[in-house]
Amino acid sequence: MVAENEVSNWLTEYDRDELVIATLCSHTSLQIFDGAKKEGFKTLGISVGPPAKFYDAFPKGKPDEFFVVDNHSDIPEKAEDLRQRNVILIPHGSFVEYLGPDNFEKLQVPTFGNRKVLRWESSRIKEREWLESAGIEMPQLFKEPEQIDRPVVVKFDGAKGGRGFFIVKNYREFEKVNPTQRYTIQEYVLGTRYYLHYFYSPIKEDGYKLSKGILELLSIDRRDETNIDEMYKLGSQEELKKLSIYPSFVVTGNVPLTIRESLLAEVFDMGEKVVEKSFELFGGIIGPFCLETIVNDELQFKVFEVSARIVAGTNPFISGSPYSEFLESNLSTGRRIAQEINMANEMDRLDEILS
Ligand code: AMP
Numbered sequence: 001m002v003a004e005n006e007v008s009n010w011l012t013e014y015d016r017d018e019l020v021i022a023t024l025c026s027h028t029s030l031q032i033f034d035g036a037k038k039e040g041f042k043t044l045g046i047s048v049g050p051p052a053k054f055y056d057a058f059p060k061g062k063p064d065e066f067f068v069v070d071n072h073s074d075i076p077e078k079a080e081d082l083r084q085r086n087v088i089l090i091p092h093g094s095f096v097e098y099l100g101p102d103n104f105e106k107l108q109v110p111t112f113g114n115r116k117v118l119r120w121e122s123s124r125i126k127e128r129e130w131l132e133s134a135g136i137e138m139p140q141l142f143k144e145p146e147q148i149d150r151p152v153v154v155k156f157d158g159a160k161g162g163r164g165f166f167i168v169k170n171y172r173e174f175e176k177v178n179p180t181q182r183y184t185i186q187e188y189v190l191g192t193r194y195y196l197h198y199f200y201s202p203i204k205e206d207g208y209k210l211s212k213g214i215l216e217l218l219s220i221d222r223r224d225e226t227n228i229d230e231m232y233k234l235g236s237q238e239e240l241k242k243l244s245i246y247p248s249f250v251v252t253g254n255v256p257l258t259i260r261e262s263l264l265a266e267v268f269d270m271g272e273k274v275v276e277k278s279f280e281l282f283g284g285i286i287g288p289f290c291l292e293t294i295v296n297d298e299l300q301f302k303v304f305e306v307s308a309r310i311v312a313g314t315n316p317f318i319s320g321s322p323y324s325e326f327l328e329s330n331l332s333t334g335r336r337i338a339q340e341i342n343m344a345n346e347m348d349r350l351d352e353i354l355s
Pocket of ligand 1: 139153157165186187188189190193225249292294304305
């Protein structure tokens, strides 16, 4: 863990007119570099091994410079070098995943957002504690498999990217699978999925006000998931099982969405509750976050996950979304992050948005 005043100490050594936005070359890096450049920053792409050639194909999304390391595990020891370059790191899903939340938490480089969120987000138990204590409706949890009385999704601990999930309709089916790894069992919520991309700013004052700062909705997507999304084309799941084809939820892409306008009040209410509770639990979730939700036919939301940083579902919105357009044109989440850093820098409040 980085000590409370450490960031302020690092920043005293920084040339604040020459801040550099850096991230790991993966996930949402094109968007982050493009957004940072549009806001006037220099950019640095941390590349494991030689930089991917496709950056040459996208000059506006290519970082000004690459910082090449042999392995992800080499990044922590480069911290001083990165600080000497006035670097602010932008976390994204792959960055945290490849480094591991424990190592990411300890990285000795100023990082956008509050790294204390990692403890609350990387454990399914803590995540549920946070969301439910905020008053968010989640899929029902089944403590014992014997209690299964409806379709459920069984999630192995550490399952990522939709791999390591399976659906069973009753206890008998569960017994047949007989999992040997640790797992949690959740009610399978039938409905349509909406991945809501929020941005919380502790320093901006105009907008949807919270007890401190404001909440924005930048975009909404739905993930393309294989093979579950396309299975219906082959027939019923029972028939498919006979062919040893089982549903999986591996993410392959993202589709832009809007939601019924009347549901927006609830969308903001949920975001507000999650942010307000985060102040109390760990000092606040700062910047972009995503609530992964399912809406049923009674128009009720259930939230099955929170991601506490920029999500890949924001990638369809490099030139803005039907929601960010109401804030300003061409506003991606990557660009919004850069704006927040600029704004905090001008107000001399960088320590409030970095950790
Ligand atoms: P996750 O890794 O938690 O983001 O979940 C991967 C995918 O599994 C989601 O994108 C949903 O399609 C599906 N999923 C997860 N939890 C549930 C649930 N409780 N009910 C229905 N589908 C779910």
